[in-house]
Amino acid sequence: MAFWSNWFGGAKPPAASPRASFQDAGGGIVITTAQQLEEALRSGTVTASGAAVTPDSAMRVAAVYACVRIISGAVATLPLHIKRRVDERTREDASDTPIWTVLRRRPNRWQTPSQFRRMLQAHLLLRGNAYAMIVRSRGLVQELIPLHPDRVEVRQTDDLA
Incomplete structure (x- = not known):
């Protein structure tokens, strides 16, 4: 009973x-x-x-996974515009900069621009921040290496840089 x-x-x-x-x-x-x-x-x-509830455990929920996938995919398909500040109110197109070429053609050796942007957007949605290390050669940007937000420690210098 x-x-x-x-x-x-x-x-x-x-x-x-x-x-x-x-x-x-x-x-x-x-x-x-x-x-x-x-x-x-x-x-x-x-x-x-x-x-x-961690970002990893949340991604095991179908609704969370679908939302992150759809939002990240949508952001990755948006047009990419890089602007240069001319003065306080004016901005001009800066498609002649090396960073534009890297972002538009090949951010790193193993990701397409779409994959790179999807990954950074997913990091932003799940962890609140997204980071990429800039790899330079002779002062020019060569690659952007995505960094896991949980393994990055942000420090602000005394001069607020």
Whole structure:
């Protein structure tokens, strides 16, 4: 009989408690230390069920995967325009720059321009930032190497550069 009482709304299983060490503030989490902030940023968001949601685990959900694929693909097909600032209000076409050629023809040895732009847009959607390392030879841009956002540490210098 316990089976039927459980089946029709009798006993309910105990609710899972969040596994993270953050304090729940009724609708959110309170982060009180730098270590908790780093843990939250590195491990994903803890849901009410206690499961951490990371960009990688989110991509296992068909709807998230489809959205990222469609948005990244759409952005990759948009026309690419590089502008040079002439003065405060005026911009002119800068298609004569080496970076335009790299972005338009071959960003690196293993990706087409579309693949490169799709990857950067997916990084932006899932992780909030996208980075590429500029490879130069004799001062001219030769390649753009995509960098994984989780492995990049941004530092700002004292002169705000």
